[in-house]
Amino acid sequence: MNKRHLVIYNVLRPFVTLYLRCRFDFRCEKPKNLPEQYILLSNHATDYDPLLIASAFPDHMHFMASEHIARWGFLSKVIRYLVDPILLSKGAPTAAVVMELLRRIRAGYNVCFFPEGLRTWDGVTNPIPPATGKLVKKAGCALITYKLTGGYFASPMWAGAKVRRGPVRGGIVHIYSAEEVAAMTPAQLQQAISDDLYEDAYARQAKEMVKYPNRTGAAGLETLVYICPACGARDSFTTCGSEIKCHCGCTIGYDDFGMLHGCGHKTAKELYAWQKEITARDAAQGMTYKARFGKLARLSNHSSEVAAQGEVSMDRESVRCGDFVMPLSAIVNLAMHGQRNLVFTADGAYYECKITDGNALQFFLYYRELVK
Numbered sequence: 001m002n003k004r005h006l007v008i009y010n011v012l013r014p015f016v017t018l019y020l021r022c023r024f025d026f027r028c029e030k031p032k033n034l035p036e037q038y039i040l041l042s043n044h045a046t047d048y049d050p051l052l053i054a055s056a057f058p059d060h061m062h063f064m065a066s067e068h069i070a071r072w073g074f075l076s077k078v079i080r081y082l083v084d085p086i087l088l089s090k091g092a093p094t095a096a097v098v099m100e101l102l103r104r105i106r107a108g109y110n111v112c113f114f115p116e117g118l119r120t121w122d123g124v125t126n127p128i129p130p131a132t133g134k135l136v137k138k139a140g141c142a143l144i145t146y147k148l149t150g151g152y153f154a155s156p157m158w159a160g161a162k163v164r165r166g167p168v169r170g171g172i173v174h175i176y177s178a179e180e181v182a183a184m185t186p187a188q189l190q191q192a193i194s195d196d197l198y199e200d201a202y203a204r205q206a207k208e209m210v211k212y213p214n215r216t217g218a219a220g221l222e223t224l225v226y227i228c229p230a231c232g233a234r235d236s237f238t239t240c241g242s243e244i245k246c247h248c249g250c251t252i253g254y255d256d257f258g259m260l261h262g263c264g265h266k267t268a269k270e271l272y273a274w275q276k277e278i279t280a281r282d283a284a285q286g287m288t289y290k291a292r293f294g295k296l297a298r299l300s301n302h303s304s305e306v307a308a309q310g311e312v313s314m315d316r317e318s319v320r321c322g323d324f325v326m327p328l329s330a331i332v333n334l335a336m337h338g339q340r341n342l343v344f345t346a347d348g349a350y351y352e353c354k355i356t357d358g359n360a361l362q363f364f365l366y367y368r369e370l371v372k
Contacts, residue, residue, distance in 0.1 A: 008082050009060045017055040020048065023163065024154050028056040028170035035142035035177060037110060041132075043125045043197045044114035045151035046168075052148060053112055056170050062104050064088050064097070064113035066337050068352075071302050089299075089350060090117060090335035090343050098135060105139045115193065118336055121224055121361065122272035123152040123201030123258075133190030136181060143176040143189070145196035152201035153212040153258045156268070158224040160339060164256075166212030173197070202258070202269045211256045217242030218254035221268075223339040225252065226359035227275050229263045235291065235359045276365060283369035288315040291358025296321040299343075299350045312355060314363050316370060319344075321353055334367045336360065 020026040040061065042053060050063045065085035086104065088097050104111055116126040136143050150168040173196040181189065221244045222237035230250035237244045237252070243262075245251045253261040258268070265271040282289070294312035297304040310322025319326045326346050334344040340360045342353045355363070 006060050009054070012082075013055060016051055020052060020055055020168075023165065024048070024052075024150075024168040025165060026052055026055070026168045026170070028052075029172065031057055031172060033175075034059060034144075035175065037105070037108060038142040038144050038175075039105065039136060039139055040110065040112040040144045040146055041115055041136075041193055041197065042112070042146040043148055043199050044116045044119050045123075045148060045157075045199075045201070046119065046155040048155065049114060049148060049151065050112070052151075052168065052170055053146060056146075059110055061110035061112045062086060064101065064111070066090060067299075067302070068337055068341075071299075071304065076302070086111070086113075088117075090337055101135070102139060105141055111139075115197070119157045120152060120201075121157050122269040123199075123267075124269060125198045125200075128190065128194045128197065130190065132193055133186040133188070136189050136193070137184070137186045140178065140182070142178045143181050143193075145173040145176075145193060147171060147173050147197065147199060149199060149201070149204060150210070150212075153205065153210070156220075156258075158268075158339060159216070159220045160223075162214070162216045162220065164212035164214040167210055200269075202267045205258055209257055212258060213256050215242065218244050218252055218260075220339070221252060221254060223359065224268060224361060225263075225271065225275075226362040227278055229265060229271070229274070234289075235362065279362070279365050280369050283316075283366060283372075286316050288313055289362055289366045291355045291360070291363070293357035294321050294353050294355045296324055296351060296353045299352055304352065307351070312353060312358065312363070314366055314370075319363075326351075328367075328370060331367075334364065336364045 042049060063085050065087060067087045067089040086097060086100050101111055115128045115132045118126055120126055148170045150166060153164065154166050154168050155163050219239045219242060222239060225237050226235050228236050228246040228248060228250050231246065231248035233246060233248060236246045243251050243253050252263045259266055260268060265274060291312040295309040296307045298307045308322040308324035313320045318328055330346045332345040334342060336342055340355045342360055342363055344351055
């Protein structure tokens, strides 16, 4: 094990733990009887999840992180020096990442990652990629499944950096010994992981009704809401104080319990599901989705070069940004990072499209419907 990383981990961990307790009121069960080596999988609701888990476990572990942190200049060098994360390019082939993860496991390290890849928008755990069970099986070590709760309300995906102080909790769901993993099929592991990591934040909140006080209310919710429940207009909401408003006058508020007001949907989960139903119908009808402005960059070796900018659109045939046109069939995958960034691989190149005036989530969900 790299002694530098171990020393840094042990020195920083008490300060990180104190910070998270003050920031989130984070509490967790103290892990007991941990295997000598393991892969740890957790659900994913906040950008702070790696820190939450690192503070909860006494053992040093390597984390998988999105490639975009390697584009932060000097800060990227500091992060790689301190913790050396396994970098994953969302929307790109994962073979090299899998090989690096397995290499670290075989070198004796513990590894943690969030198999959902994308933070939850509606409080429900995203589907676990079907190859996850195979990966755990191939790793050949123990598996720990871990669940974080409360994070969705403390730091909603749509709220950006705005944090609400309220209880966030963490705990081990199950420890599968290396022998148990060896005895399970990839399909059995896949099912166990999906079951263990499943969380429905609103179902839990309906029982507990915990407060997450905030002054910003629904500010930022327009990154989630791309269809007006009142008039049906697309991409029409803007933040106005602690609410979001459509040009038709529809105003949506968000309270300390995570409930919506003024739109006919009590929760972000309900509204999200309603939008997905409409998006599915739009895909069947062959509609074109648009955003007023975006900037497309070609990424290579953790640097970017602007390829196009202008109106962004997506239909059954292609994705467009300004004068850039890419056939939909050429896109290997399309994913998101953050609230406004779409990433994808096409014709051997890796691209990022930042939607600066418009809603990025609508394209992500529409793409998923189009390629079903």
